[in-house]
Amino acid sequence: xxxxxxxxxxxxxxxxxxxxxxxxxxxxxxxxxxxxxxxxxxxxxxxxxxxxxxxxxxxxxxxxxxxxxxxxxxxxxxxxxxxxxxxxxxxxxxxxxxxxxxxxxxxxxxxxxxxxxxxxxxxxxxxxxxxxxxxxxxxxxxxxxxxxxxxxxxxxxxxxxxxxxxxxxxxxxxxxxxxxxxxxxxxxxxxxxxxxxxxxxxxxxxxxxxxxxxxxxxxxxxxxxxxxxxxxxxxxxxxxxxxxxxxxxxxxxxxxxxxxxxxxxxxxxxxxxxxxxxxxxxxxxxxxxxxxxxxxxxxxxxxxxxxxxxxxxxxxxxxxxxxxxxxxxxxxxxxxxxxxxxxxxxxxxxxxxxxxxxxxxxxxxxxxxxxxxxxxxxxxxxxxxxxxxxxxxxxxxxxxxxxxxxxxxxxxxxxxxxxxxxxxxxxxxxxxxxxxxxxxxxxxxxxxxxxxxxxxxxxxxxxxxxxxxxxxxxxxxxxxxxxxxxxxxxxxxxxxxxxxxxxxxxxxxxxxxxxxxxxxxxxxxxxxxxxxxxxxxxxxxxxxxxxxxxxxxxxxxxxxxxxxxxxx
Numbered sequence: 336x337x338x339x340x341x342x343x344x345x346x347x348x349x350x351x352x353x354x355x356x357x358x359x360x361x362x363x364x365x366x367x368x369x370x371x372x373x374x375x376x377x378x379x380x381x382x383x384x385x386x387x388x389x390x391x392x393x394x395x396x397x398x399x400x401x402x403x404x405x406x407x408x409x410x411x412x413x414x415x416x417x418x419x420x421x422x423x424x425x426x427x428x429x430x431x432x433x434x435x436x437x438x439x440x441x442x443x444x445x446x447x448x449x450x451x452x453x454x455x456x457x458x459x460x461x462x463x464x465x466x467x468x469x470x471x472x473x474x475x476x477x478x479x480x481x482x483x484x485x486x487x488x489x490x491x492x493x494x495x496x497x498x499x500x501x502x503x504x505x506x507x508x509x510x511x512x513x514x515x516x517x518x519x520x521x522x523x524x525x526x527x528x529x530x531x532x533x534x535x536x537x538x539x540x541x542x543x544x545x546x547x548x549x550x551x552x553x554x555x556x557x558x559x560x561x562x563x564x565x566x567x568x569x570x571x572x573x574x575x576x577x578x579x580x581x582x583x584x585x586x587x588x589x590x591x592x593x594x595x596x597x598x599x600x601x602x603x604x605x606x607x608x609x610x611x612x613x614x615x616x617x618x619x620x621x622x623x624x625x626x627x628x629x630x631x632x633x634x635x636x637x638x639x640x641x642x643x644x645x646x647x648x649x650x651x652x653x654x655x656x657x658x659x660x661x662x663x664x665x666x667x668x669x670x671x672x673x674x675x676x677x678x679x680x681x682x683x684x685x686x687x688x689x690x691x692x693x694x695x696x697x698x699x700x701x702x703x704x705x706x707x708x709x710x711x712x713x714x715x716x717x718x719x720x721x722x723x724x725x726x727x728x729x730x731x732x733x734x735x736x737x738x739x740x741x742x743x744x745x746x747x748x749x750x751x752x753x754x755x756x757x758x759x760x761x762x763x764x765x766x767x768x769x770x771x772x773x774x775x776x777x778x779x780x781x782x783x784x785x786x787x788x789x790x791x792x793x794x795x796x797x798x799x800x801x802x803x804x805x806x807x808x809x810x811x812x813x814x815x816x817x818x819x820x821x822x823x824x825x826x827x828x829x830x831x832x833x834x835x836x837x838x839x840x841x842x843x844x845x846x847x848x849x850x851x852x853x854x855x856x857x858x859x860x861x862x863x864x865x866x867x868x869x870x871x872x873x874x875x876x877x878x879x880x881x882x883x884x885x886x887x888x889x890x891x892x893x894x895x896x897x898x899x900x901x902x903x
Contacts, residue, residue, distance in 0.1 A: 379409035464779040483517025495776040576733035644670040652678040659683035682706035705730035714738040729753035752776040775799035798822035867894035
């Protein structure tokens with residue numbers, strides 16, 4: 336891989352320090368003046384000399400190491416080892432800094448230290464989830480480290496995410512190269528044969544080169560290295576989404592966000608709040624017998640949260656047009672408003688982070704819903720006539736939590752699979768019979784709940800949901816699990832209660848990190864004792880009507896800490 340200079344990449348802020356030169360003490364003000372002159376004239380060497388001297392006298396100032404690393408990217412010749420050393424020092428003391436980790440990843444690339452670069456990418460993915468950039472470069476690092484199995488898998492995940500035609504095509508080709516170089520020639524031939532099915536042009540030359548073994552690592556191992564500014568790195572970490580998360584750092588849903596809104600007392604006299612119009616952030620007009628919005632509301636230009644639930648608006652299109660006059664509105668509740676058709680101008684509310692439309696009479700959503708690109712939370716729960724979602728739904732690339740329970744969906748919408756940032760998905764008490772292959776595209780999904788449906792089988796690719804921690808598929812018609820289910824090694828709890836299994840699924844028995852299993856009211860006559868060995872299992876919910884006491888005793892003899900009980 337040919338390396339190119341990535342100088343003049345990172346923007347630099349002023350570092351306020353005291354500098355001693357020629358026996359004279361420079362004040363902060365004098366130093367700032369000199370620094371500004373050096374910056375304006377792009378004299379990065381002078382700026383770096385200032386920090387070098389400062390760190391000789393104050394090596395305990397950890398922030399200065401990060402600042403020096405940023406400045407050093409503008410100094411020729413590029414001192415990659417020095418940049419990496421400074422970032423290592425900084426990260427030893429501030430290991431939680433994802434920005435510094437991504438910065439170091441880029442430096443490792445330029446140093447050809449691809450395995451270390453991939454380790455940094457893995458750290459960032461664990462914290463922020465997978466996105467197109469991170470997957471592409473994890474694949475590239477794995478490829479350059481000649482870890483072709485990992486590369487092929489990661490490139491395939493990347494091709495399932497949005498991107499330009501050229502970007503997705505490049506990742507698809509490197510997936511083919513990875514399979515070929517990883518001794519999976521048959522897979523490479525197969526994927527090449529299906530280029531046109533994936534929307535790419537047929538490539539007979541590539542097919543011939545694979546069949547005749549004319550492809551070498553040196554021929555294809557060529558990448559243009561990223562040249563990211565600090566602001567661009569920050570955008571990657573946020574996936575270009577709003578700096579607002581429905582989930583904490585451990586990916587647990589922050590229910591308090593919704594609870595805090597519910598606790599706000601109803602606003603009885605909006606005009607009385609006008610003296611606070613510039614400070615007021617939340618207004619609760621729930622159940623206020625409104626048919627149109629009060630004009631007073633539009634004077635609250637800094638309003639961020641608005642609850643309009645349980646009001647029957649005469650003209651919902653006009654209502655949404657008026658709501659667009661609130662420039663800082665982020666959270667909107669329109670539950671149980673009798674809305675039969677959501678108008679296309681919902682696209683005007685493209686600054687929303689959370690939208691609740693639960694308990695309405697929607698049969699479909701407009702294409703305009705896809706313009707709410709900053710949306711993190713969407714509830715369509717209890718829209719009993721909703722049967723489908725529009726193709727533009729795939730544009731919701733910031734969506735983390737989708738609630739579509741108690742709708743009339745018979746087929747799970749394939750388009751949801753392209754909402755790649757989803758962490759929690761609930762589709763309970765619908766009439767879902769089949770699940771699409773695209774469900775497995777949700778590479779950041781942690782929680783999946785689809786209880787009380789009519790699902791008879793899971794797609795063969797279900798095991799690609801490797802980030803899953805919790806699954807509830809109780810009260811369906813499952814008779815077995817796909818072989819890939821055993822790949823879900825991060826699963827913490829699983830509920831398969833009230834399904835049609837006759838035997839305990841062998842795929843489930845291979846999951847050693849499970850803490851809780853619920854197979855109550857599932858006609859399984861014997862639980863294999865192997866699940867009690869060398870596992871984290873703590874709770875097993877069964878029905879004594881199906882499971883013998885002897886079987887239960889055997890399990891608890893092997894693992895005395897295992898609680899085998901009927902579900903309460």
